[in-house]
Amino acid sequence: MADSSVPPTVAPYIAYQNPAKAIDWLVNTFGFTSLAVFDDGAGNVYHAELRVGDHGLIMINPANDGLRLGEPLALGAASAGTFVRVETDTEVDALHERAVAGGAEILLAPESKPHDSYEFTCRDPQGHVWTFATYRTALG
Template sequence: MTTRVNPIPDGYKSAMPYLSVAGAAAAIAFYKEAFGAEETLRLEEPSGKVAHAEMRIGTASFSLADEYPEMNIRGPKSIGGTGVIIQVYVEDVDALFKRAEAAGATVKRAPTDEFYGDRSGTLEDPFGHVWMFQSHKEDVSPEEMKRRFAAFFTK
């Protein structure tokens, strides 16, 4: 008899970011210090290059690895930026921003109370990845959100 394996492993979401980083070991250390991330797995080549690592910030999981230019896998610093923002909900966005800025992150947009009910801000890590951290502060109905959205553009 064959045992059925869950196609989405326990503890994983069906979608999660996979970051390419120039200097993955340094990035892992930064994410731990700046974001309070927990490293759950690291696979290193004999040379020390990180082939695959997995991390968690609260309940948000992400993977990362060093760049592999020979396979056209490059991080944002190598390609001139990124069009992707990694969005993560945290308990206290203001505390996280203080911690991240002290660790070397660049604040792009300081945490602000938003019309959709979250306190949200954006920062860039030293490796070129852009993160939006949010704390949910208010439940807003779709109708109220549409009203607030329209009012936002009439200021």
């Protein structure tokens, strides 16, 4: 098993129109852990890091014209999604229930896939796409 003290090699860098609101939603809905939140002193978040499970990391930043990082609702589409692997079907179902309760738009309901995964996909309130799955194909 990987050492959770070693930072992941790859971490999504996700732009949100309202990073503070996104952080609250992700922590409360998906159970992510806030590791660091940096603001400008006036409450405007310019960078945050959230732990996903034991080994995952995502970075949250404001939508940024300089880097051409836009927020999906403003753009009218998401250009990528974030995939989170969990251990059990029960975890997928529990996260699905939390997503529904948190106001996520369910894009694909929980179901078993032919590639040995049980998963669902949703869109968060600011338009980002998330898939939670037991994906086991590459692990077996």
